Amino acid sequence: MVTHSVSIIGAGPAGLMAAETLLQAGVQVTLYDAMPSVGRKFLLAGKGGLNLTHSEAASLFLSRYGDSASWVEPWLQRFDAAALRQWADALGAETFVGSSGRVFPKEMKAAPLLRAWLQRLRSQGLQLHTRHCCTGWDDAGHLCFDTPKGPVQVEAPVVILALGGGSWSRLGSDAAWIQWLGKRHVQMTALEASNGGVVIPWSSHFSQRFAGQAVKTIAMQVASDPAWRRGEIMVTDTGIEGGLVYALSACIRQQLREQGHADIALDLTPDRDVAAVEKAVSAPRAGRSWSTFLQRQLGLKGVKLGLLYEVLARDAFDDAAQLAQTIKSLPLRITGLQDIDEAISTAGGVAAENMDENLMLRTVPGVFCAGEMLDWDAPTGGYLLTASFASGKVAAEGVIRWLASQSAAVTQE
Numbered sequence: 001m002v003t004h005s006v007s008i009i010g011a012g013p014a015g016l017m018a019a020e021t022l023l024q025a026g027v028q029v030t031l032y033d034a035m036p037s038v039g040r041k042f043l044l045a046g047k048g049g050l051n052l053t054h055s056e057a058a059s060l061f062l063s064r065y066g067d068s069a070s071w072v073e074p075w076l077q078r079f080d081a082a083a084l085r086q087w088a089d090a091l092g093a094e095t096f097v098g099s100s101g102r103v104f105p106k107e108m109k110a111a112p113l114l115r116a117w118l119q120r121l122r123s124q125g126l127q128l129h130t131r132h133c134c135t136g137w138d139d140a141g142h143l144c145f146d147t148p149k150g151p152v153q154v155e156a157p158v159v160i161l162a163l164g165g166g167s168w169s170r171l172g173s174d175a176a177w178i179q180w181l182g183k184r185h186v187q188m189t190a191l192e193a194s195n196g197g198v199v200i201p202w203s204s205h206f207s208q209r210f211a212g213q214a215v216k217t218i219a220m221q222v223a224s225d226p227a228w229r230r231g232e233i234m235v236t237d238t239g240i241e242g243g244l245v246y247a248l249s250a251c252i253r254q255q256l257r258e259q260g261h262a263d264i265a266l267d268l269t270p271d272r273d274v275a276a277v278e279k280a281v282s283a284p285r286a287g288r289s290w291s292t293f294l295q296r297q298l299g300l301k302g303v304k305l306g307l308l309y310e311v312l313a314r315d316a317f318d319d320a321a322q323l324a325q326t327i328k329s330l331p332l333r334i335t336g337l338q339d340i341d342e343a344i345s346t347a348g349g350v351a352a353e354n355m356d357e358n359l360m361l362r363t364v365p366g367v368f369c370a371g372e373m374l375d376w377d378a379p380t381g382g383y384l385l386t387a388s389f390a391s392g393k394v395a396a397e398g399v400i401r402w403l404a405s406q407s408a409a410v411t412q413e
């Protein structure tokens with residue numbers, strides 16, 4: 001039997017930030033991870049350039065967390081985008097602001113940052129046990145791990161769980177914690193794919209011809225929300241994915257929950273109003289094919305034309321008003337979310353009502369949670385990593401306060 005001051009389970013961004021905060025405060029930390037090496041999802045995020053955070057104004061930044069903004073706000077007050085940039089810079093991973101306002105390390109990858117970070121943590125005394133898969137608590141209250149050498153029990157009165165969400169399970173975050181936290185009466189919201197693709201039942205002709213193609217410079221609207229957002233999407237075999245889908249993910253999920261489908265509209269020419277589009281398509285076609293004519297009049301070609309042919313009957317092209325309306329508001333029906341395991345992140349998880357302001361579980365004193373396993377959600381743009389880091393810091397500072405309160409109680413006795 002081993003006794004540690006503080007055990008952290010999960011060595012992703014949230015767990016590592018919690019470890020750093022505790023080590024800097026002089027607290028002994030033992031960090032466990034199920035995988036043979038740490039931060040695997042973080043490293044994968046690095047393959048897309050590692051969008052660490054965003055440079056936009058704090059109020060806009062906070063609004064990205066939607067319904068969970070009030071929960072996330074104090075975390076960001078503690079560790080915001082600017083603090084995250086300073087932290088990365090100090091680790092030698094100097095950051096820059098891209099043209100979209102997103103913040104990346106100059107090297108556009110995660111490995112150098114993670115390497116430097118682990119080196120610093122080890123020099124601060126981090127004890128790390130990989131290949132330790134936590135399976136919950138036994139009847140005596142010990143934390144149990146499956147390891148290559150067999151089961152291990154650890155006495156761990158103070159624990160931070162930073163076990164990630166439920167996507168890309170092959171990288172370690174398999175959400176198995178839902179089972180064993182449920183046994184401790186922790187309330188959780190079901191996990192759902194967020195920042196993932198959505199299902200649209202394309203014709204086989206359309207998906208064979210256009211899967212893998214980006215639809216750029218468009219705007220998109222979910223029927224329940226009048227706002228149009230500009231950006232781009234990617235056509236997949238079975239639907240669409242990409243920045244615009246992720247930005248509207250929460251709205252789409254709500255529609256799917258409420259009515260079993262979500263209706264969206266695409267504006268294929270967001271820089272022209274419907275009157276201008278109608279005028280353009282009313283011009284004489286002079287024997288040209290629709291494809292040649294629409295490319296010439298509006299620059300519509302390739303996948304954008306394919307979308308028009310997908311939703312509009314051929315004879316409807318002769319009705320200029322209907323054609324213009326469809327170009328400006330092309331209707332598509334989303335019938336589901338793509339596989340949760342392929343999503344960039346998951347929404348749902350340990351509910352806010354369970355936790356105090358230090359991110360300690362009310363029903364399990366001494367157990368804190370951080371990162372994507374908590375029930376908050378955000379689109380891509382650096383918001384996922386920022387809140388994961390920030391919540392790791394808040395949980396660790398909560399632990400420090402908890403340890404102090406426990407010592408004070410013992411002294412008074």
Ligand SMILES: Cc1cc2nc3c(=O)[nH]c(=O)nc-3n(C[C@H](O)[C@H](O)[C@H](O)COP(=O)(O)OP(=O)(O)OC[C@H]3O[C@@H](n4cnc5c(N)ncnc54)[C@H](O)[C@@H]3O)c2cc1C
Binds near residue numbers: 014034344
């Ligand atoms: C393809 C992709 C690209 C992404 N790009 C970005 C991006 O550019 N910007 C951004 O902000 N976000 C991005 N994300 C999301 C971001 O990586 C995650 O939100 C973030 O890693 C969550 O951090 P976390 O520490 O909460 O969880 P994770 O990073 O998932 O870490 C959890 C850790 O817990 C361990 N673990 C789980 N269960 C157990 C167990 N039972 N016992 C022991 N250990 C366990 C896992 O092995 C893992 O190491 C991306 C995600 C993906 C999949």
